[in-house]
Amino acid sequence: MNKKEKIVQSAIQVFTEKGVEKTTVSHIVKTAGIAQGTFYLYFPSKLSLMPAIAEVMVQLTLKTVIETVDETASFDEQLQQFTDAIFAVNKEHHEIQAMIYSGLASTEHLKEWESVYAPMYQWVSSLVENGQKQKVIRADSHPDQLAKLIIGLTESAAEQIYLYDEEFDQDIRATEQKRETLLFLMNALGYTK
Amino acid sequence: MNKKEKIVQSAIQVFTEKGVEKTTVSHIVKTAGIAQGTFYLYFPSKLSLMPAIAEVMVQLTLKTVIETVDETASFDEQLQQFTDAIFAVNKEHHEIQAMIYSGLASTEHLKEWESVYAPMYQWVSSLVENGQKQKVIRADSHPDQLAKLIIGLTESAAEQIYLYDEEFDQDIRATEQKRETLLFLMNALGYTK
Amino acid sequence: MNKKEKIVQSAIQVFTEKGVEKTTVSHIVKTAGIAQGTFYLYFPSKLSLMPAIAEVMVQLTLKTVIETVDETASFDEQLQQFTDAIFAVNKEHHEIQAMIYSGLASTEHLKEWESVYAPMYQWVSSLVENGQKQKVIRADSHPDQLAKLIIGLTESAAEQIYLYDEEFDQDIRATEQKRETLLFLMNALGYTK
């Protein structure tokens, strides 16, 4: 792994462990095992890290989604696998989600958000398009529009469990929330097999 | 207005104007017209402001929702007015949303989130319950569950426009997004008039 | 007890519990059960407390000495009782000793030191004078001079045990130190029965 990747990985790790507000460049470089100054060879500032982290996180999420979803399965099965994947990533990295929000929001890197998140949108958009082609879901909305709403809904549903909920009985509530989210989604898409 | 309220109001104002990262206690107290030390009479630290701000924002959102929604209107009209209200608040205060996320997430005040957001959940839950009683929406999900998903979906839809999108053509895209969100919601709830 | 005395007593208590550096006027008035502003009705500033505390402490020490020493006993017995008394007070209030040092030293109240400490010096001076009159100790030094050295020696001996030593085996080391101090003193005074 090269130094730049190492910095991003360490940053994700430290943010996850210590939280956003309390993470410093010093912590990150210590975890990465490099010198303070080396950081600035790869990133012009601390804030410029954020898009890189967001990108890695989106890639990780997309990778998890692709690995979890069986392309040969039916649409409803694929949608269920998709929500499972989103919930799984969120469970592991819920701290980072908040960081991406605030990190991107407080910089001038907002414009990069769309391009960073694009592959994820695209994947879901394709899923929706297939469903429409198979005529198992409604076709009166554009796949891109539906993709946005599906992703927003599923991630916020996961956050409600993993970011704000107490840990007690978390798994049970997660299962319930996933079931409800899927039911909600299927209805929203007008699914009929 | 007492000093504590003044601090929270000023904090919201400054955060909205200057952004999260660049706001300091010093800015807040200057805006509030009080002394630096007075801040610490009411809040033990800077981070402990966050739950108070979140509470005010949720109250403001709920107030906007209540004012916007016509209680005598039909369910579908009420749902549309609800999404309008959420989008309107988000347009005005999108910076604060990110702050609440990161502020709450980075402190140990997460447990307060549920109680802070409770009135909002309750309101939507009642709306859903009415819809179910009128038999215009499906009743195979609990109103509380649906409320969570409705709020999550609508707010994430609004954020996609106001937090991350460019300002160019924002209103047009907002209108479109609202329309799609409402359509999505109506389907998700199995609405039939 | 009037308010002024209450302030001094509370100050001594808080200094003993929390240490010098960490004691605030706020702590003192809370312990005294009075309002913040009331403090300044009795003392013009925080530092002006120090001489009052010193005075009380010296009075307390003298009171302990007078109560402990049997006036009808022989000189060597009285000297032993004196060291016992000094060690006893020091054990109880060692924190205050350091405070008096630094508190008086860092103010412009040093001149008051002599008058505050005068009764103590006088008492020991009388003891010495009696010893000289009874011809059990040497008379080639002035009683006042000897009194100063006796007090300085005994207090520093006590401090070595109670201020800086670890608490483990403290009583044993205190006993030993007292014995050595007394032997040292008796020789220093040229005691012969």
Next chain:
Amino acid sequence: MNKKEKIVQSAIQVFTEKGVEKTTVSHIVKTAGIAQGTFYLYFPSKLSLMPAIAEVMVQLTLKTVIETVDETASFDEQLQQFTDAIFAVNKEHHEIQAMIYSGLASTEHLKEWESVYAPMYQWVSSLVENGQKQKVIRADSHPDQLAKLIIGLTESAAEQIYLYDEEFDQDIRATEQKRETLLFLMNALGYTK
């Protein structure tokens, strides 16, 4: 001189000039000619300076003692030179003495006191041991015990002059106090030539 030494030296200087209560880290770093942040590279807090200062002061005292005392002189001459040295250091740095007391006392660094003061105790203990070997002083007390008492007595005697006394006629009273202290000491040690 490295930065750490520079900080300690400057701290001693500023404490001596401005007094304990009024010295700030800001003053110290200005005197040292370094940046504010550099201070915290070497000392985690302001209070953690105290043991380092104490150590330097003890070293300085010991250095003065060693330079002043003629090793080839007789025991009584050496003892006189020792008291001269202690009084000389105290005259120069009486402010620091109070600071060491309060600084060490108000922190959790008390345990370090013994190790900081150890070389001084050792030196006097050796002096005493030599006296005992030459049979010019009594040998019924352990040299370490006597060393403690000698140092405590001499320093408290010096403090009585330089810390609390007025400056008027200070030299005369110092001379007198030194003479009395030496006489006291010689008797205490049972000196016979």
Next chain:
DNA sequence: TATGAATGAGCTTTCATTCAT
């Protein structure tokens, strides 16, 4: 007398960034 909320100067401390090596 007594109060205690309010003050604000100034403290300690932090940490993103730089630069000589």
Next chain:
DNA sequence: GATGAATGAAAGCTCATTCAT
């Protein structure tokens, strides 16, 4: 490229003191 000691602006926070009640 890599280092890490040094920087210093600026942050969070404290607390002796004041004053309207």
